[in-house]
Amino acid sequence: xxxxxxxxxxxxxxxxxxxxxxxxxxxxxxxxxxxxxxxxxxxxxxxxxxxxxxxxxxxxxxxxxxxxxxxxxxxxxxxxxxxxxxxxxxxxxxxxxxxxxxxxxxxxxxxxxxxxxxxxxxxxxxxxxxxxxxxxxxxxxxxxxxxxxxxxxxxxxxxxxxxxxxxxxxxxxxxxxxxxxxxxxxxxxxxxxxxxxxxxxxxxxxxxxxxxxxxxxxxxxxxxxxxxxxxxxxxxxxxxxxxxxxxxxxxxxxxxxxxxxxxxxxxxxxxxxxxxxxxxxxxxxxxxxxxxxxxxxxxxxxxxxxxxxxxxxxxxxxxxxxxxxxxxxxxxxxxxxxx
Amino acid sequence: xxxxxxxxxxxxxxxxxxxxxxxxxxxxxxxxxxxxxxxxxxxxxxxxxxxxxxxxxxxxxxxxxxxxxxxxxxxxxxxxxxxxxxxxxxxxxxxxxxxxxxxxxxxxxxxxxxxxxxxxxxxxxxxxxxxxxxxxxxxxxxxxxxxxxxxxxxxxxxxxxxxxxxxxxxxxxxxxxxxxxxxxxxxxxxxxxxxxxxxxxxxxxxxxxxxxxxxxxxxxxxxxxxxxxxxxxxxxxxxxxxxxxxxxxxxxxxxxxxxxxxxxxxxxxxxxxxxxxxxxxxxxxxxxxxxxxxxxxxxxxxxxxxxxxxxxxxxxxxxxxxxxxxxxxxxxxxxxxxx
Numbered sequence: 001x002x003x004x005x006x007x008x009x010x011x012x013x014x015x016x017x018x019x020x021x022x023x024x025x026x027x028x029x030x031x032x033x034x035x036x037x038x039x040x041x042x043x044x045x046x047x048x049x050x051x052x053x054x055x056x057x058x059x060x061x062x063x064x065x066x067x068x069x070x071x072x073x074x075x076x077x078x079x080x081x082x083x084x085x086x087x088x089x090x091x092x093x094x095x096x097x098x099x100x101x102x103x104x105x106x107x108x109x110x111x112x113x114x115x116x117x118x119x120x121x122x123x124x125x126x127x128x129x130x131x132x133x134x135x136x137x138x139x140x141x142x143x144x145x146x147x148x149x150x151x152x153x154x155x156x157x158x159x160x161x162x163x164x165x166x167x168x169x170x171x172x173x174x175x176x177x178x179x180x181x182x183x184x185x186x187x188x189x190x191x192x193x194x195x196x197x198x199x200x201x202x203x204x205x206x207x208x209x210x211x212x213x214x215x216x217x218x219x220x221x222x223x224x225x226x227x228x229x230x231x232x233x234x235x236x237x238x239x240x241x242x243x244x245x246x247x248x249x250x251x252x253x254x255x256x257x258x259x260x261x262x263x264x265x266x267x268x269x270x271x272x273x274x275x276x277x278x279x280x281x282x283x284x285x286x287x288x289x290x291x292x293x294x295x296x297x298x299x300x301x302x303x304x305x306x307x308x309x310x311x312x313x314x315x316x317x318x319x320x321x322x323x324x325x326x327x328x329x330x331x332x333x334x335x336x337x338x339x
Numbered sequence: 340x341x342x343x344x345x346x347x348x349x350x351x352x353x354x355x356x357x358x359x360x361x362x363x364x365x366x367x368x369x370x371x372x373x374x375x376x377x378x379x380x381x382x383x384x385x386x387x388x389x390x391x392x393x394x395x396x397x398x399x400x401x402x403x404x405x406x407x408x409x410x411x412x413x414x415x416x417x418x419x420x421x422x423x424x425x426x427x428x429x430x431x432x433x434x435x436x437x438x439x440x441x442x443x444x445x446x447x448x449x450x451x452x453x454x455x456x457x458x459x460x461x462x463x464x465x466x467x468x469x470x471x472x473x474x475x476x477x478x479x480x481x482x483x484x485x486x487x488x489x490x491x492x493x494x495x496x497x498x499x500x501x502x503x504x505x506x507x508x509x510x511x512x513x514x515x516x517x518x519x520x521x522x523x524x525x526x527x528x529x530x531x532x533x534x535x536x537x538x539x540x541x542x543x544x545x546x547x548x549x550x551x552x553x554x555x556x557x558x559x560x561x562x563x564x565x566x567x568x569x570x571x572x573x574x575x576x577x578x579x580x581x582x583x584x585x586x587x588x589x590x591x592x593x594x595x596x597x598x599x600x601x602x603x604x605x606x607x608x609x610x611x612x613x614x615x616x617x618x619x620x621x622x623x624x625x626x627x628x629x630x631x632x633x634x635x636x637x638x639x640x641x642x643x644x645x646x647x648x649x650x651x652x653x654x655x656x657x658x659x660x661x662x663x664x665x666x667x668x669x670x671x672x673x674x675x676x677x678x
Contacts, residue, residue, distance in 0.1 A: 074444060074445035074446065074612055075415065075446075076414065076415035076446050077445045077608075105413060105416070106413035106414070106415070107413065107414075107416045107446070134577055136577075146633060146636070147630050148642070149633075149635060149637075150630075150634060150642045151633075151635070151636045152633045152634040153633075154630055154633040154642075162573040162577065164573065171572070173570060173572070173573045175569065179564075197546075197564060205636060207536075219636075223563025223564075223566045224563040224566070224567060225536060227518075228562070228563060228566075230645035231514070233510070233645055234501040234503065234512045234645060236626065237503050237510060237622060237623065237626055238473055238475075238501065238503065238608075240622045241473060241610045241619060241622055242608065242613065243613075244613055244614050247622050247626050247629075248629065249625040249626055249629040250625060252629075269580075269581065271580045271581075273416075274411060275580060275583050279583065280580060283579045283580055286588040287572065287587070289588070290482070290586075290588040291489075291494075291572070294485060294486055294489030294490075294491050295489060295490050296489060297489055297490045297544060298544075302488065303487070303488045303493075304488065305572065306569035306572055
């Protein structure tokens, strides 16, 4: 395993995006976000996603020059058309607008229709928290998971993010609706390992922890069985209704790649409009203390707050370099430096 | 199993609440909500919860005369002190205020601090949907579930509700953070049955589908393992920060019973401020069609949209009468008619 510095990874990704026709400033921000995802251990949506993103640009599924345009302003709520621009840039814009609204009024909601894959959803939770805001956001996607009771795909694996700012490390939940991602299945299979818990159904319709069997049936398991399935449906419908955009069913019909013309919702709340800094710290500290003083299930076990392990991974990867798959790294370098 | 008409059940519960000192109008609304919960099949928070609610009134943990008072008005967001009044009444008030704000501006958020158990959280999702609004709400609770990685309780089993209005039947997700409720464990154990899927850990620290073993360890499983655990933490923190109220950790310290002085968040959105009725129907219809035309996992299986089975149960119970546990029904009648 090779480790790459943040700077080298970012510069290489940026050059690949420039080669694909992205303007300088946009390529810089997108490269930053992809590199940050790898830095935080979310390799699947960082470096490993660069090639596919470039492919989408070439297919015309992402318009590198598009900017979001306002569809509707309702005061605390604003709706934008993403115009099929880069999902990362649209999402940063939308969460930023939500925080600007919330700065004044306490609460801001911005939705996007007609946008594209935002890569790592957690990025926009961290973004809000970094600015001192509570952030909540989600996206819908194409269908890639069977609804509960079905064996054919019908619902999206819609990520849902909640973030709370905290000086010593933000508290960030970033979860998709499946128990495991297809990326996790692949990685586990390649290591000849089993999943920690059943992650889907095999050909016989039984739950299995064998990743290869699930990849074959594509009957990936919603988290919490019927709960994650129902949650995915509501996230999908509400994102479409809040933005006037496409549902999972309509994204499937559009056929513009993963998350092509999807909808996203960004909510920001200014906690200082409601509470003193002292009260906020008390809420965070007593909650983390309650977690940390729980009796661990395993000897010497530790209980983590949401986001804690991302932060640990970030520090480790900044110190040692960001690990890369050699084949993927070679491919991105080729996109950057062979023309 | 005895079946009781809606009217008889409501009248009996109302009389029990009147006997406990509730004013007429409040007793009527609370009895209506408890009966509706049983009518929809949520027996645990309907008739079966009447005795405990009366007990809380007698202990002084619920103030039947209290009304919510405004702490802070931020325009699209309002914060109220529930003053330890009946959680059902406070929650109805809060969701109603949220819809009033949303009626004008599209989006309304109302939070409550210092409130009490709202019984069935789904009630307030149905309430918003019935008025034509998208509703999102959640509550925090006392700790009753171990965080992921822990074997002692530290997090709340915080219910989370999302509802979308639809003429032919609202789409409503009402989920707590545990895979199964303690009520479900008890009912399953009494029938000498196993859970459909593992619902917690046994004494040896292994996952089990034996409800009695889980009741013994109280190591109930968060839905989706680490996901439901993290979600519970964020719902807790955000409800406290949005209302200036108590966290799960502080509710534990307060010791005022289940959900004593808890916090709740109610969000309402007016979909007609953003979309035409025609577009809304298209979103709902194509999503339900996508679910309904999925290939069922089992022969003759059916895929349900969230809320569909509640509605079926409602129709069945209204036609045949609401089933009651004879012992519980006798106890509520005693509370109502023996003084």
